[in-house]
Amino acid sequence: IAIVMQVYVKKVIVPEGQHAEVMLPGNSSVKLNAASVITYKPLKWVLERKVTLDGEAFFEVEPGRKFEVVSSMGTTAVMGTSFNIYARDTVYEVTCITGKVGVSGSVTENTVMILPGEKVSLYVSGNINIDRDINAFETVSWIEGRLSFTSAPLHEVFDEISRQFGVVIVVPQGIDG
Numbered sequence: 001i002a003i004v005m006q007v008y009v010k011k012v013i014v015p016e017g018q019h020a021e022v023m024l025p026g027n028s029s030v031k032l033n034a035a036s037v038i039t040y041k042p043l044k045w046v047l048e049r050k051v052t053l054d055g056e057a058f059f060e061v062e063p064g065r066k067f068e069v070v071s072s073m074g075t076t077a078v079m080g081t082s083f084n085i086y087a088r089d090t091v092y093e094v095t096c097i098t099g100k101v102g103v104s105g106s107v108t109e110n111t112v113m114i115l116p117g118e119k120v121s122l123y124v125s126g127n128i129n130i131d132r133d134i135n136a137f138e139t140v141s142w143i144e145g146r147l148s149f150t151s152a153p154l155h156e157v158f159d160e161i162s163r164q165f166g167v168v169i170v171v172p173q174g175i176d177g
Helices: 002-007 154-165
Strands: 010-014 020-023 029-032 036-040 049-060 067-070 074-078 082-088 091-098 101-105 111-114 119-122 128-131
Touching: 010 020, 029 036, 074 082, 074 091, 091 101, 101 119, 111 119, 111 128
Parallel strands: 049 067
Antiparallel strands: 010 036, 020 029, 029 049, 036 049, 049 082, 067 074, 074 101, 082 091, 091 119, 101 111, 119 128
16 A cells, blocks of 8 residues: 555646646645646645645645645745745746745755745746745736736746637747847
8 A cells, every 4th residue: 555655646737728726635725827737646645745836826735744845946845824836947936925935946955934925036047036025916816817917028928828818829039129
C-alpha cells in the first residue's frame, strides 16, 4: 500500500476559456484559472500536504500542518491562509490575501514572508521583489470573471484574453513599442 500512496497522483487540467474549483483533502480548496494544471497525491495527503501548479490558482488552506505549492520557479508554504499564485513560464508571483505566506525561489532558495496586501515576484535571475500595500483583490478579480491590467505590456493583455476566452489573437510584431 505504501507504493500506491507514492505513485497515485490526481491531476486536474483546466483548459483555456474555463475555470474550476477543486476541494482538496482536509477541506482546503483551490480555484484554478484558465489554462492551469495542479497535481497532488490524495493518498499521501495525511503525511504531506503538497500540490504542484502550472498556471494560476487561488488557494484557501485550512489550518494544520505545512501546506506547499510547488512550481518550476519557486515553492510557497503556509499553515492556513488564502493566497493567489501566478506561475506561468518565467513569471512567479504570490499575493497574500489572509494570513502569512512564505515563498522560496528555486534558483537561490532564499525565503521571504509576506502578509495580507503584499505580493512577491521571483525572477529567473534569482532576484526577489516584494510589493507592499497592493490591491490584492484586483489580483484575484479573475475569480469573478473580471480582468484587470495596470501598466501591462499589450502582449500580456492579449495573452490573458486568449487564455480566459479560449480564442486566438494574432498580434503584429513590435506592437508593444
